[in-house]
Amino acid sequence: MRITGDLDETTSGVLQWEIENADGDIAEFSRSVSIPARGGQSVVWLYGKLPPTSSASSMLDRDWGFRLFETSEGERIREVANARISPSMALTATRPIEMNQDQILVIGPNSAGLTGYESIAGIPGNPALNEVTITSAGIRPNQLSDSWQGLAPFSTIVWGGANDASFSPGELDGRRDVENALREWISRGGHLVIILPGNGDPWRLGRNETGLGDLLDGLKPEVIEGISLASLLPALSIKPGLRVADKTLSVTTFNPKKLPPEWVPQLAITPKEVPSTFAHNLPKSLPMVWGIRRHLDLGAIDLVGIDVTDRDLQIQQSPRLPDTATFWRPILGRRATAPDGNTINTLIQ
Numbered sequence: 001m002r003i004t005g006d007l008d009e010t011t012s013g014v015l016q017w018e019i020e021n022a023d024g025d026i027a028e029f030s031r032s033v034s035i036p037a038r039g040g041q042s043v044v045w046l047y048g049k050l051p052p053t054s055s056a057s058s059m060l061d062r063d064w065g066f067r068l069f070e071t072s073e074g075e076r077i078r079e080v081a082n083a084r085i086s087p088s089m090a091l092t093a094t095r096p097i098e099m100n101q102d103q104i105l106v107i108g109p110n111s112a113g114l115t116g117y118e119s120i121a122g123i124p125g126n127p128a129l130n131e132v133t134i135t136s137a138g139i140r141p142n143q144l145s146d147s148w149q150g151l152a153p154f155s156t157i158v159w160g161g162a163n164d165a166s167f168s169p170g171e172l173d174g175r176r177d178v179e180n181a182l183r184e185w186i187s188r189g190g191h192l193v194i195i196l197p198g199n200g201d202p203w204r205l206g207r208n209e210t211g212l213g214d215l216l217d218g219l220k221p222e223v224i225e226g227i228s229l230a231s232l233l234p235a236l237s238i239k240p241g242l243r244v245a246d247k248t249l250s251v252t253t254f255n256p257k258k259l260p261p262e263w264v265p266q267l268a269i270t271p272k273e274v275p276s277t278f279a280h281n282l283p284k285s286l287p288m289v290w291g292i293r294r295h296l297d298l299g300a301i302d303l304v305g306i307d308v309t310d311r312d313l314q315i316q317q318s319p320r321l322p323d324t325a326t327f328w329r330p331i332l333g334r335r336a337t338a339p340d341g342n343t344i345n346t347l348i349q
Helices: 176-187 229-235 324-332 341-348
Strands: 002-004 011-020 026-035 041-043 064-072 075-085 102-107 133-139 156-159 191-195 222-228 248-253 263-269 288-296 299-304
Touching (some): 026 064, 176 191, 229 263, 263 324
Antiparallel strands (some): 011 064, 222 248, 288 299
8 A cells, every 4th residue: 555645744543454254344454554744655565354255356346445544652543544445446457366276476587387287278277287376477576565464375485587686685685574574474384486596696595695594594505507408308398309409507406415404305306417527516326406495384495406487498398398297296296287278178078
């Protein structure tokens, strides 16, 4: 909510959202705010719990009352503003999400291959999936909510493209509220997947110098350059062949013997071709570990060393890499095969 000041001086207040609940009563969701002086503006997140409904789209034309009160010593003095707002009035087009659908949020330039878990046009409900998952991509860190409540609808948050300033973890600098929201969301059962870029180290792994840095402290990754993409295909796709047969990429790896005790190996592969300059760094008789996991209370953090948000990697097959089920199944723990529409239609026939 954006509050534009019309008072002579900054004052304290309460912002309230009124929602009719399933019993027909009016529930009030509020939070304390600072009302700026005349001409000033402030932006604040306000969280409410919507009533259950048989169709999320039925909420689009429903309007809710919002009220702003001036307060003094914790007591409401007077109402200074009110408005009725409907989702249909939003500047950004809304996307209704049903109660039986999952949600994944992607901080990064694209969906990283997750759209295979979404519904398929002309095939209601996608019978190959346990549940349809809605993916929201292109989100910037500074657009995240300031409380875990705003992140609660998402089972997973994927953070990629961190070399781009728009999606850099440096965007958390000075935003302790957003960082704490992420921490509590993970602690309550959220799954944060950090996709590490093939070059650079925007997360400053092991040095506790960025947002969430203390959770990544003690890590000693090794970036191996020139790995044959073809030799990594079993981790990315069920199909053989690449547009550029000799395509190579850099992969962030971890020596399982040097991991801090909080972290465990999660994803590994034995590539057929490893540049000789890096071969000595791979543990003997062990595959190359490119994914690790840390549990935090009820949730988990994964670090993934193959950058599947890289568009140059994605275009190496059609449809784009990675194949949703092949790559994401071991990370998200899903059984669904996520076939495309052509495959499902063939099975139906």
